[in-house]
Amino acid sequence: MARPKKSAQASRRKPAKKQLRDEGLSSRLEDKHQLVILTGLSGSGKGSALKAFEDLGYYAVDNLPVELLPRFAELVSQSVELTRAVLVVDVREGQGLERFPAMLTEARKYLETTLIFLDASKPALLRRFSETRRPHPLGRESMVGPAIQAERKLLSPLRNIADILIDTSNFNVHELRAYIQNKFERESDGKNLLVSSISFGYKNGVPLEADLVFDVRFLPNPHFIPEFRNLTGRDPKVAEYVGQFPQTQEFLDRVTQMLLFLLPHYIHEGKSYLTVAFGCTGGQHRSVMIAEEIGKRLGKEGYKVKTGHRDMPR
Incomplete structure (x- = not known):
């Protein structure tokens, strides 16, 4: 069967x-x-x-x-x-x-x-x-x-x-x-350097942790415009005001180019952290706007960026 x-x-x-x-x-x-x-x-x-x-x-x-x-x-x-x-x-x-x-x-x-x-x-x-x-x-x-x-x-x-x-x-x-x-x-992970883009006010002193310091007090000061006085550089109106000047854009372009040149060399030398500080008089408007913009530009290039503002009101 x-x-x-x-x-x-x-x-x-x-x-x-x-x-x-x-x-x-x-x-x-x-x-x-x-x-x-x-x-x-x-x-x-x-x-x-x-x-x-x-x-x-x-x-x-x-x-x-x-x-x-x-x-x-x-x-x-x-x-x-x-x-x-x-x-x-x-x-x-x-x-x-x-x-x-x-x-x-x-x-x-x-x-x-x-x-x-x-x-x-x-x-x-x-x-x-x-x-x-x-x-x-x-x-x-x-x-x-x-x-x-x-x-x-x-x-x-x-x-x-x-x-x-x-x-x-x-x-x-x-x-x-x-x-x-x-x-x-x-x-x-080629750009494993952590970049801190920070703002500060010269009236309170330069940050001790800063590796590179840029003075942006040459830019027109929004503090003297009443409607901007109580705002900060993170406000779109203030950022637009500071960014409208030719010297602002040229400064941003030149600093960005310099940092993009420097960062690979810092990485090659084994540096893990880099703090870039931008200072204006009070650390409220110009330096804040510049630190934010530089952080965005480096971030677009693939770098890890942390943006901070030492003297800006919380």
Whole structure:
């Protein structure tokens, strides 16, 4: 007797748990979640590199135990806000370094993971330890030279599997920072400098936090027009009045051009914040209008701008 045919739906096999897991992991690998692992010799600049990544918006962890690496990668892959992370694994891990390659393989199942090995020549490392007078993690009771040699041997397996090798022998702190930023900065984050465009009144003094100060008291003062006296530069009528003069527009254009020239250089040097201050007599009208307009112009160019008015009535 012939067996009854199974329906098409019944004949389909349910996906295996491993298949479902792999499909889920594949979808995660397609997103923008990233994990960077810094390792390398003591004195090669891991601390400076970690700070550079942190300034780029990475969540930074120093000396995470190797056994926690896969779990940490899974947490990052599932997080909505924590999309990029960087952590340091080095000789302080001790015997746990032997398990690092296996833990790295597990972490890469959850998200894109890049291993960076920072290296430096023995003379460079000796000079740095001499300058900082910090003990080597393996040489607190012995000479630095043999400790460097022993550490290099312990970290050799990690160096062999690194995705990126950075020799910092001829790098200073700023050059290493610039290298990290140029290589790992997302295109959307290229203008990660936070610019504060603020107004103030000279009668109350120049803001101490100001990096660049512009005096706009050469512009006609709305204070002497009765209908504007109790208003501020944020009022459309006042803004229109101040903006109608040719010198106002030329000033705005020239300052905007100068800032657009300066900002990329500030970013390249690793500056995270820049405060541009505009001052008039009382900090109510002209400076407020100019600070608002400059903020809008820089915002249109893709910069992150915060506008504030120190002396304007709340």
